[in-house]
Amino acid sequence: MTAKDLKNALLQEAVQGKLVPQIASEGNASDLLKEIRKERLSHGFANSYGICDGKDKKTKSSDLRSKSQIRVTKKELSEITEDEIPFDIPENWCWCRLGELINFIGGYAYDSHSFIENSDYQVLRLGNVKNGYLQLSTKPVYIDVSLAEKTNAFKCITNDILVTMTGTRLKRDYFFTTLITENDKNLYVNQRVGCLRPKKNIYAKFLTWILKSKPILDYIFEFETGTANQGNLGSENIKKIPIPLPPLAEQKRIVAAIEKFMPLIEEYGKKESALKAINEQIGTLTKKAILQEAFQGRLLANPPLKTSFDLPGNGPSCPQADTAKTRGINLQTGKALLEEIRKEKARLIKEGKLKKEKTLPEITEDEMPFDIPENWCWCRLSELCNLYTGDSINETEKKLKYTNVKEGWFYIGTKDVNFDQTINYDNGIKIPFEKDNFRIAPKNTVLMCIEGGSAGRKIAFTNQDVCFGNKLCCFNSYKNEIEKFIFYFLQSTLFTDAFKDNINGIIGGVSINNLKGMLFPLPPLAEQKRIVAAIEKMLPLCEKLGE
Numbered sequence: 001m002t003a004k005d006l007k008n009a010l011l012q013e014a015v016q017g018k019l020v021p022q023i024a025s026e027g028n029a030s031d032l033l034k035e036i037r038k039e040r041l042s043h044g045f046a047n048s049y050g051i052c053d054g055k056d057k058k059t060k061s062s063d064l065r066s067k068s069q070i071r072v073t074k075k076e077l078s079e080i081t082e083d084e085i086p087f088d089i090p091e092n093w094c095w096c097r098l099g100e101l102i103n104f105i106g107g108y109a110y111d112s113h114s115f116i117e118n119s120d121y122q123v124l125r126l127g128n129v130k131n132g133y134l135q136l137s138t139k140p141v142y143i144d145v146s147l148a149e150k151t152n153a154f155k156c157i158t159n160d161i162l163v164t165m166t167g168t169r170l171k172r173d174y175f176f177t178t179l180i181t182e183n184d185k186n187l188y189v190n191q192r193v194g195c196l197r198p199k200k201n202i203y204a205k206f207l208t209w210i211l212k213s214k215p216i217l218d219y220i221f222e223f224e225t226g227t228a229n230q231g232n233l234g235s236e237n238i239k240k241i242p243i244p245l246p247p248l249a250e251q252k253r254i255v256a257a258i259e260k261f262m263p264l265i266e267e268y269g270k271k272e273s274a275l276k277a278i279n280e281q282i283g284t285l286t287k288k289a290i291l292q293e294a295f296q297g298r299l300l301a302n303p304p305l306k307t308s309f310d311l312p313g314n315g316p317s318c319p320q321a322d323t324a325k326t327r328g329i330n331l332q333t334g335k336a337l338l339e340e341i342r343k344e345k346a347r348l349i350k351e352g353k354l355k356k357e358k359t360l361p362e363i364t365e366d367e368m369p370f371d372i373p374e375n376w377c378w379c380r381l382s383e384l385c386n387l388y389t390g391d392s393i394n395e396t397e398k399k400l401k402y403t404n405v406k407e408g409w410f411y412i413g414t415k416d417v418n419f420d421q422t423i424n425y426d427n428g429i430k431i432p433f434e435k436d437n438f439r440i441a442p443k444n445t446v447l448m449c450i451e452g453g454s455a456g457r458k459i460a461f462t463n464q465d466v467c468f469g470n471k472l473c474c475f476n477s478y479k480n481e482i483e484k485f486i487f488y489f490l491q492s493t494l495f496t497d498a499f500k501d502n503i504n505g506i507i508g509g510v511s512i513n514n515l516k517g518m519l520f521p522l523p524p525l526a527e528q529k530r531i532v533a534a535i536e537k538m539l540p541l542c543e544k545l546g547e
Contacts, residue, residue: 026250440467
């Protein structure tokens, strides 16, 4: 169970009356609620402007820019129906609406032109209200003393509960609640920050914790309005939230129990985060080790067999050859595979499908970074792949020519290649099929970023033909069966270390020419397939280590 699960479970027990025992002598919450309702009626609607208990009558509605800035609720809140009750509560508790337990003060719409550089009077905006604390240093804004006096109704007092009312959509953590303490001085609420001022015999800390519990949050977000990205919670809907109310003494005992356990949960959360970081590191290191072993020919349990012409008694009845067949090993060598690939490349050049390139120098022993099995061979990347970058399109051109195109190739930029080796294909940019002058990365080829901060770190395997950006390089192999082996090799430290050594320039990147000359350890095709199968079986286990 995670720290988050433990916290949710603790608050769930609290809100359902299961965290502390009920004590008959503490009375009944329904009597407490009657007192609150009676006091409200005795005051009439004198306090419906949100000025707590009538203690502060300096602010007149005529002094404010808009009377609507002070929440006036003359409409009675409806009784809670059976259908609205989400769970059972103890007999000495009762259900009521949040609006019965608090006075709601909506933030004042301060004009940004009235903000000054510094003063003793700070205005709290959405960015200042966090979950459980105030972050006063985040883009602080201040008002002068005259405006502070004029808007005194919006000044926070001890035990006010602040809530964020905007930016909630799809992110419940953005519904922040925090409690104003006696140390918080001269703070004024701006619009979209709501202030809940608990009434007499309502323990503010209890309400603060209840509003963080999952059952109540579930109900809160049923009232959410707004767009797909920008949710809003209105004051009237916040007041409608059903709240399970215990007697005052039990409210305090519940808070004491929560505050006893919560530090332990937070400490558990820190250790959980530390353990997760260790697991992620172990997963990363294990992945690196697997890939290193794979491309040095040491991953498979059985060592590679010698080639058929090296086997004693060479022939169909040879026991070693029969063993090789049962193990599914192609006795072809890496050199033989390389010759096949060279022939294919020569054919493409002869047919005009590929430009002839300058012959790269033979690989010397001094260049070989490590030993490989005898039936493998060293070659250069350009012998295996056609390496080329894509086409650059500026933002204006993307919007004018290539947005909302119905039929065409997806255009993949560096930002569309993720660090988890996935690609965001449907980014809204397509190249029409008739634009055949754009370079194509065919299906089942490797795309790698070779320039900028993501150089060598962003790599993916295409699942369809795509057009792509000029900071991405396509590794289009001459023999289709070897693409996956290339894909995993490019993620190994054997390649990434060499890649880093070749980075140069102000932006930072590796040129195509340098890539073409980089070394590659080539096994026989059948062994490549076995290595890829082993890698794809092991890497998901590495990912689980990091969870």
